[in-house]
Amino acid sequence: MNSSFGSSAPAMNIAxxxxxxxxSKGLALSTISLYIAGYVAGPLAWGPASEIYGRRIIFIxxxxxxxxxxxxxxFSEKIYQILILRFVAGCSGAASICISGAVIGDVFxxxxxxxxxxxxxxxxxxxVALSPVIGGWIEAHQISWKWIYWISAISSAFSLILVVxxxxxxxxxxxxxxxxxxxxxxxxxxxxxxxxxxxxxDLRSLMHNSFVKPFLMLFHEPLLFMITLYIWYLxxxxxxFPLVTxxxxxxSAVKSxxxxxxxxxxxxxxxxxxxxxxxxxxxxxxxxxxxxEVSPEIRxxxxxxxxxxxxxxxxxxxxxxxxxxxxxxxxxxxxxxxGASILSLFIAFYTYLIDSYLESCATAISINIVVRSLFGSLxxxxxxxxxxxxxxxxxxxxxxxxxxxxxxxxxQFPGFPSSKLCHINETFIDRNPLKAxx
Numbered sequence: 481m482n483s484s485f486g487s488s489a490p491a492m493n494i495a496x497x498x499x500x501x502x503x504s505k506g507l508a509l510s511t512i513s514l515y516i517a518g519y520v521a522g523p524l525a526w527g528p529a530s531e532i533y534g535r536r537i538i539f540i541x542x543x544x545x546x547x548x549x550x551x552x553x554x555f556s557e558k559i560y561q562i563l564i565l566r567f568v569a570g571c572s573g574a575a576s577i578c579i580s581g582a583v584i585g586d587v588f589x590x591x592x593x594x595x596x597x598x599x600x601x602x603x604x605x606x607x608v609a610l611s612p613v614i615g616g617w618i619e620a621h622q623i624s625w626k627w628i629y630w631i632s633a634i635s636s637a638f639s640l641i642l643v644v645x646x647x648x649x650x651x652x653x654x655x656x657x658x659x660x661x662x663x664x665x666x667x668x669x670x671x672x673x674x675x676x677x678x679x680x681x682d683l684r685s686l687m688h689n690s691f692v693k694p695f696l697m698l699f700h701e702p703l704l705f706m707i708t709l710y711i712w713y714l715x716x717x718x719x720x721f722p723l724v725t726x727x728x729x730x731x732s733a734v735k736s737x738x739x740x741x742x743x744x745x746x747x748x749x750x751x752x753x754x755x756x757x758x759x760x761x762x763x764x765x766x767x768x769x770x771x772x773e774v775s776p777e778i779r780x781x782x783x784x785x786x787x788x789x790x791x792x793x794x795x796x797x798x799x800x801x802x803x804x805x806x807x808x809x810x811x812x813x814x815x816x817x818x819g820a821s822i823l824s825l826f827i828a829f830y831t832y833l834i835d836s837y838l839e840s841c842a843t844a845i846s847i848n849i850v851v852r853s854l855f856g857s858l859x860x861x862x863x864x865x866x867x868x869x870x871x872x873x874x875x876x877x878x879x880x881x882x883x884x885x886x887x888x889x890x891x892q893f894p895g896f897p898s899s900k901l902c903h904i905n906e907t908f909i910d911r912n913p914l915k916a917x918x
Contacts, residue, residue, distance in 0.1 A: 482636045483573035484607030486550065487515050489628045492615025492733060496625040501559040511566050518570020519853035524694055526575035527846025534654035535583055539643050542575030547636040554629035578849050582842035585834040586650035590774060591763045594831050598751045601826040605819060609744035616737030694847035704844055707829050712852035714790065714822050721815055724801035729808045742812045746819030754827055758782050776835035783828025786821035793817040
């Protein structure tokens with residue numbers, strides 16, 4: 481939520497930048513574009529790094545950097561200082577987005593994973609919905625633009641305290657590595673090793689994991705590529721709504737910001753529908769196929785709702801939001817429908833990626849964020865033909881999994897998913913030196 485709040489909150493106070501620093505509006509808007517540019521660069525490092533060093537240390541480092549960057553923005557007196565720190569904030573803020581989904585895959589078993597994804601998917605909605613409310617209130621009351629960054633820093637510092645005090649390591653290979661290392665230190669027996677001990681951590685391998693592996697996954701995994709394009713497409717209509725509330729209906733900054741809460745309300749309603757209907761349905765499916773695991777494409781069932789409602793909500797907003805004679809409540813309703821459809825697609829796609837890629841899901845989510853942020857800044861082409869993608873993926877799932885090299889590797893190690901975590905103590909020891917034990 482901190483990261484998504486920071487991405488859009490300064491947009492309401494661009495006029496203050498222009499007056500305070502004496503710069504053009506285009507340069508002031510760069511505070512937003514450079515933050516999004518950080519979303520392009522950051523995940524390339526954070527996602528793969530979490531698969532080498534574990535989730536906890538990456539969370540602590542990234543949230544610490546984000547807090548300091550926001551604090552620095554609040555005390556900046558030159559525009560170039562803010563621009564640099566905003567890029568740093570974007571890079572570090574992207575870590576929580578790309579790793580949180582992987583943590584869900586680490587912690588929750590398959591039948592509970594959707595609940596976790598629905599919760600973390602609501603967090604960006606809250607950030608996007610609250611940022612125009614707070615930013616509009618600051619603009620309306622002529623409060624300094626610095627408070628946007630100080631609020632972000634305070635919120636992020638609180639999150640950092642929670643992570644340090646209560647967040648334990650969740651990545652299974654890292655847990656295994658720590659356990660084998662402890663046994664070696666206690667017993668002096670060097671025959672016990674974990675799979676991570678065999679991974680190279682030199683500069684060349686780190687660069688490969690950060691900048692080569694994600695793009696190899698993107699272009700070698702067709703389902704990942706299509707999902708990435710689709711999720712980018714979901715963000716495009718957000719730019720439409722402020723034009724409706726301000727230019728057409730002439731709402732004040734505060735009222736325009738408050739109307740964004742419809743996005744969060746729609747997401748909450750869809751989350752409740754998922755918890756009350758789709759989660760029990762998925763558990764029944766798990767019971768039917770037990771002891772086998774449910775195929776990942778079952779996760780796409782809820783995405784069919786979003787695939788239909790999302791284009792309709794865009795049409796509704798376009799038709800009702802362009803005329804002053806039509807009540808502003810109709811485009812607000814369209815925004816609520818948009819929020820519900822987007823959350824349904826987020827839940828469908830992210831649970832599908834987590835179930836499909838498991839150990840490599842952090843890298844898969846990272847490259848997803850990189851490409852959608854890059855395309856979102858360039859607006860290269862129209863993705864309307866991708867609307868029926870959840871239906872296509874579900875019908876072609878078997879073929880997609882056969883073409884996926886990573887899914888094939890995951891299937892070769894059925895004992896590794898989080899549902900088998902309880903067996904780690906029984907299987908982690910191997911009598912051959914330097915032999916992987918996972």
